[in-house]
Amino acid sequence: MAGRQLLALLRRDLLLETRRLQTVLSMVIFAVVAMVVVRYGWSGASTGSPGGSGSLGGPGAVGDAGPGGGTVPAAMLWVIFVFAAMLGLSRTFAHEREDECLDGLLLCPVDRVLVFCAKAITNLALLLVMQVVAIPVFGLFFLEGSAVRLLACTPVVLLADIGLASVGTLVATMVLHARSRDLVLPVVLVPLLVPVVIAATSATAAIVDRGAPLADVLGRLGFLAAYDVVFLVLAWGTYDLLMKD
Amino acid sequence: MNLEEAVWYVAAAYAVVLVALLLLFALLARRLVRLTQRVNALRETDQSTAVPDGGGVRAAVEAVPDGGANRADTAAGGEIPDPGAGAAAASAGHDVTAGDREGHDDRPPGQV
Amino acid sequence: MTPAAARSAPAGRPVSLPRALVSASFLYVWAALLLGAGVLLAFLVTPVDASGLGFTQKIFYFHAPIAETALVAFAVAFVAAVLRLIRPAAPPPGLEVAAVRLGLFFSGLVMITGMIWGRAAWGVWWAWEPRLTTFLLALLVYAAYFVVRGSIDDEQRRETVGSVYAIIAFVTVPVTFFATRYLPDGLHPVVITASEASMETSMALTFVVCTLGMFALLAAVLRSEIALAAGAEALDEVKDLLEER
Numbered sequence: 001m002a003g004r005q006l007l008a009l010l011r012r013d014l015l016l017e018t019r020r021l022q023t024v025l026s027m028v029i030f031a032v033v034a035m036v037v038v039r040y041g042w043s044g045a046s047t048g049s050p051g052g053s054g055s056l057g058g059p060g061a062v063g064d065a066g067p068g069g070g071t072v073p074a075a076m077l078w079v080i081f082v083f084a085a086m087l088g089l090s091r092t093f094a095h096e097r098e099d100e101c102l103d104g105l106l107l108c109p110v111d112r113v114l115v116f117c118a119k120a121i122t123n124l125a126l127l128l129v130m131q132v133v134a135i136p137v138f139g140l141f142f143l144e145g146s147a148v149r150l151l152a153c154t155p156v157v158l159l160a161d162i163g164l165a166s167v168g169t170l171v172a173t174m175v176l177h178a179r180s181r182d183l184v185l186p187v188v189l190v191p192l193l194v195p196v197v198i199a200a201t202s203a204t205a206a207i208v209d210r211g212a213p214l215a216d217v218l219g220r221l222g223f224l225a226a227y228d229v230v231f232l233v234l235a236w237g238t239y240d241l242l243m244k245d
Numbered sequence: 246m247n248l249e250e251a252v253w254y255v256a257a258a259y260a261v262v263l264v265a266l267l268l269l270f271a272l273l274a275r276r277l278v279r280l281t282q283r284v285n286a287l288r289e290t291d292q293s294t295a296v297p298d299g300g301g302v303r304a305a306v307e308a309v310p311d312g313g314a315n316r317a318d319t320a321a322g323g324e325i326p327d328p329g330a331g332a333a334a335a336s337a338g339h340d341v342t343a344g345d346r347e348g349h350d351d352r353p354p355g356q357v
Numbered sequence: 358m359t360p361a362a363a364r365s366a367p368a369g370r371p372v373s374l375p376r377a378l379v380s381a382s383f384l385y386v387w388a389a390l391l392l393g394a395g396v397l398l399a400f401l402v403t404p405v406d407a408s409g410l411g412f413t414q415k416i417f418y419f420h421a422p423i424a425e426t427a428l429v430a431f432a433v434a435f436v437a438a439v440l441r442l443i444r445p446a447a448p449p450p451g452l453e454v455a456a457v458r459l460g461l462f463f464s465g466l467v468m469i470t471g472m473i474w475g476r477a478a479w480g481v482w483w484a485w486e487p488r489l490t491t492f493l494l495a496l497l498v499y500a501a502y503f504v505v506r507g508s509i510d511d512e513q514r515r516e517t518v519g520s521v522y523a524i525i526a527f528v529t530v531p532v533t534f535f536a537t538r539y540l541p542d543g544l545h546p547v548v549i550t551a552s553e554a555s556m557e558t559s560m561a562l563t564f565v566v567c568t569l570g571m572f573a574l575l576a577a578v579l580r581s582e583i584a585l586a587a588g589a590e591a592l593d594e595v596k597d598l599l600e601e602r
Contacts, residue, residue, distance in 0.1 A: 170525070174518050178508035187504050191497040192525065195532050230528055238521045241442060244514075251412035254477035258416045258470045259396070262423070265466055266574075273581055280588050287595060306599045 005110045009118035016095055017122060023091045024126050027084045031134040034080045039141045073142045074205035078197050081131065082164070082190065088126045089168035090185050092119055093176050102176075112243040113236050116169060120235075124165035131157060149208045156207070156217065159224035160200040166228060167192050170235045173242045199223045283310055384577035391570030395419075398563040413477040420470045422568040424492065426575050427463035428530070430456050431495065433579070435527035438520035451586025453523055455579055457502050463575075464496045491530065498526045 017023055096102040105115065135157070139147030171189045175181050203220040206212040214221075286309045399418040406414035434456035437448040471489050472482050483489070505522050509515040 174505060174522060175508065177511065177514055178505070179510065180508055184504055184508045188501045188522070191494055191501060192529055194494055195529065227532060230532065231525075234525060234528065238442070238524065241517050242521060244517070248412055251477060254413055254473055255415050258473045259419060261469050261473070262419050262466060265462070265469075269462060269578065273578065273585070276585055280585060280592070283592055284588075287592065287599070291599065306596060309596060 002111065002114060006114045006117055009108075009110065009114055010121055013118050013122040014125065017126065023088050024129050027088050027126060027130040028133045030087055031080055031084045031130055032137050034083070035076075035134070035137055035141055038076050038080075073138075074208060075197075075201045076142075077135075077138050077204065078160075078201045080134070081127075081160075082193055082197060084130055084134070085123075085127055085164045085168060086186055086189060088123060088130075089172050089189070090182060092123060092169060092172040097176075106243065112240045115243065116173070116235055116239045119172075120165045120169040123169055124161055127161045127165060131161070143208065149211060152207050152214065153204050155214065155221055156200055156203045156224070159221060159228060160196050162228045163196040163224060163231065164193065166231050166235055167196075170231065170239075170242075173239070176242075195227055196224065199227070286310065382577075384573050384580060388570050388574035388577055391566055391573055395563055395567035395570050398559070398566060403559045403563050404557065413474060416470055416474045416477070418563050418567050420467065420474060421564065422571040423463050423470065424467045424488070425568060426571040427460050427467055427492070427495070429572065430460035430463060430575055430579075431499065431527055431530065434460060434523045438523035438527075441516065441520045442524075449583045449587070450590060452579065452583055453520065454506075455582035455586070457499055457523060459575060459578060459582075461496060461499050463571075464492050464499070467492050468496065495526075495530050498529050502526060 093102070096105055108115075135150055135153075136147075139150050143150070168189060171185065171192065175184045175188065178184050199220045203217040203224075206217050206220075207214075287306075290306050290309055395418060399415050403415075403418075405412050434453050437453040437456060440448040441453065468489065471492070475484055475489070476482050502519065502522055506515055506519045509518055
């Protein structure tokens with residue numbers, strides 16, 4: 001019964017997103033443009049002239065000198081993902097607000113937690129679609145030769161995405177009735193996501209930069225999984241209160 | 246790092262803590278003073294309405310500064326008592342004020 | 358607020374301000390005595406640290422207790438929030454907000470004293486070592502608490518969302534602490550000798566005295582804050598009653 005309700009809610013949200021690809025397209029475009037900006041900004045800074053020598057200019061590949069070695073491109077990747085995620089998350093309840101369907105949603109005789117699940121899964125889907133495009137682009141721009149290792153990052157990406165989506169949906173619900181919502185959402189969300197970014201960045205850097213096997217990053221994967229579980233449990237416990245009339 | 250420099254750093258750290266604590270107390274004291282001011286203002290309002298005048302009570306009470314940002318709505322939706330009820334209000338107001346002066350506060354608040 | 362004013366308050370709403378203040382001042386006296394004793398012990402009794410830190414180690418006697426007090430304050434906020442969500446009448450009104458505010462205050466102090474100590478001991482004002490980073494993040498996350506509260510107009514909803522956020526925020530702190538252990542090496546060599554297990558007796562005693570003093574201070578200020586909140590609430594009720602007359 002709950003499964004059917006969840007599927008119904010999920011279908012509704014996904015339908016809304018696929019009808020006009022506004023949200024997911026914006027996220028993809030933002031991610032790619034941000035990477036271009038970073039790439040040019042980098043080569044401009046390190047070689048002293050934009051474009052420098054060769055194709056897209058000098059250093060910028062993972063493993064090159066940057067303050068912190070190979071972690072910097074990985075950090076860039078995850079920062080870009082966080083901001084792209086925020087674009088999508090701020091639209092979580094946009095339909096309910098703009099078309100005033102929130103009461104209709106609240107009147108549905110479903111457990112409020114299922115609403116959370118549907119929204120979170122939708123956000124997760126948006127993130128994954130965005131990353132399917134953005135990660136190869138990242139490999140193209142920043143990694144030369146070690147791009148294949150990105151495939152090995154899949155577990156990291158999946159676990160981190162679950163964290164992004166669940167915390168993001170939770171916070172989006174918290175600011176649902178807030179004034180200056182666009183201002184509050186990033187301010188509240190980004191600090192909460194820092195643990196995810198830290199773990200994901202260090203795991204990605206380890207895999208891509210040093211070619212570490214998955215066994216090496218198990219600790220970080222475990223941390224991400226624990227983070228996901230903690231926040232999913234929190235969401236499950238508190239969502240009823242947040243969605244009260 | 247020689248001892249003298251170290252002493253300066255340590256002194257700086259402790260001084261920062263001290264100053265911060267003093268600031269904390271100053272802020273607390275300021276809130277207490279403001280609370281007391283509000284209480285006094287309200288007491289004056291209460292006693293000045295010995296000859297009750299519907300509009301006057303309301304205006305005087307609303308002139309008392311409100312509690313700050315946490316009060317989402319301050320308008321009590323009641324009507325200004327019409328002159329017909331003025332007589333009843335007069336005696337009741339008188340009673341309450343007199344009771345106040347004696348320090349008896351066992352009169353239920355709803356009694357008018 | 359004079360006792361006379363308290364006595365002539367309307368029936369049914371006794372103002373507990375005088376009584377609360379008395380017990381709070383008891384705690385203040387304790388705090389002053391303990392902290393004063395701690396300072397005296399720190400500078401007159403304890404030996405200068407034998408390891409590299411030397412005289413600057415004396416900052417530890419305030420820095421560490423303040424850090425603990427900040428975490429205790431956040432824990433108090435967490436408990437108050439949980440109580441409010443489970444049994445709305447249970448926690449004293451204003452406790453949660455006051456606890457978060459004080460936690461922020463003590464966290465800020467940890468940052469400042471930590472930076473001073475860092476400058477003295479390592480020669481740098483900032484280092485990405487676990488404790489400073491954790492407190493920075495706690496600071497940001499809990500600062501956002503007030504952003505969230507400030508953006509919601511409806512009182513009931515503000516309290517609920519605030520409580521949920523206080524719970525989420527508290528979970529983040531230990532989570533972040535474990536995450537920062539995975540930061541890539543080589544960013545900054547970090548050694549904190551503060552929590553050596555083998556502290557000399559006089560040092561341990563001073564540390565305990567200062568810790569208790571800070572806890573007493575926290576308790577005292579929290580009591581005062583609760584009393585102030587209760588007084589303000591009583592005043593608002595009186596004002597409402599008068600307006601209805």
